[in-house]
Amino acid sequence: EAGVTQSPTHLIKTRGQQATLRCSPISGHTSVYWYQQALGLGLQFLLWYDEGEERNRGNFPPRFSGRQFPNYSSELNVNALELEDSALYLCASSLSATNEKLFFGSGTQLSVL
Amino acid sequence: GDSVTQMEGPVTLSEEAFLTINCTYTATGYPSLFWYVQYPGEGLQLLLKATKADDKGSNKGFEATYRKETTSFHLEKGSVQVSDSAVYFCALPDSWGKLQFGAGTQVVVTP
Numbered sequence: 001e002a003g004v005t006q007s008p009t010h011l012i013k014t015r016g017q018q019a020t021l022r023c024s025p026i027s028g029h030t031s032v033y034w035y036q037q038a039l040g041l042g043l044q045f046l047l048w049y050d051e052g053e054e055r056n057r058g059n060f061p062p063r064f065s066g067r068q069f070p071n072y073s074s075e076l077n078v079n080a081l082e083l084e085d086s087a088l089y090l091c092a093s094s095l096s097a098t099n100e101k102l103f104f105g106s107g108t109q110l111s112v113l
Numbered sequence: 114g115d116s117v118t119q120m121e122g123p124v125t126l127s128e129e130a131f132l133t134i135n136c137t138y139t140a141t142g143y144p145s146l147f148w149y150v151q152y153p154g155e156g157l158q159l160l161l162k163a164t165k166a167d168d169k170g171s172n173k174g175f176e177a178t179y180r181k182e183t184t185s186f187h188l189e190k191g192s193v194q195v196s197d198s199a200v201y202f203c204a205l206p207d208s209w210g211k212l213q214f215g216a217g218t219q220v221v222v223t224p
């Protein structure tokens with residue numbers, strides 16, 4: 001069974017551009033979470049989607065947005081990129097909104113130059 | 114709100130040494146507690162969990178006991194290997210049900 005897959009693995013953008021990151025959850029999982037892991041820092045919660053709806057949002061500006069598609073895959077968009085957005089973006093999925101066990105992808109390393 | 118605090122790293126050990134990573138939690142109830150591990154270049158993976166007080170989670174030689182009296186969930190391993198070099202995260206669900214992670218503790222095991 002395939003795990004959580006994220007694409008692309010690496011993404012290089014310049015300041016002011018937009019970035020789109022994609023995540024496919026494990027088959028049958030309805031909840032998708034996005035976390036930002038900046039160098040030397042822990043995981044900062046970004047967004048949580050379940051059954052196509054946004055359930056919770058972390059303390060990030062509105063230029064961080066996303067959505068979940070009918071097949072439960074998800075997209076994270078970051079507009080007007082800033083240098084400090086450079087980080088590893090991790091996606092995780094869980095079987096349902098009430099299931100606490102998360103399965104993580106390997107992440108997208110976003111570099112903003 | 115509910116949160117976890119874990120010891121800062123890096124923790125540097127020799128192979129076969131004993132490892133302890135401290136984690137304490139603040140919670141209004143008795144949530145499940147988790148340890149996740151992140152190997153270099155990878156995402157996080159669940160290492161072990163405990164769902165109630167006095168429960169002991171164990172996996173791959175690692176153990177952690179849910180201690181209500183000391184609000185702790187310390188991770189231990191009796192004899193570490195180089196392959197245990199990783200970042201370890203303590204976590205618990207917040208009031209929304211999503212996992213809140215500690216800052217992570219980097220462990221470096223040298224031959």
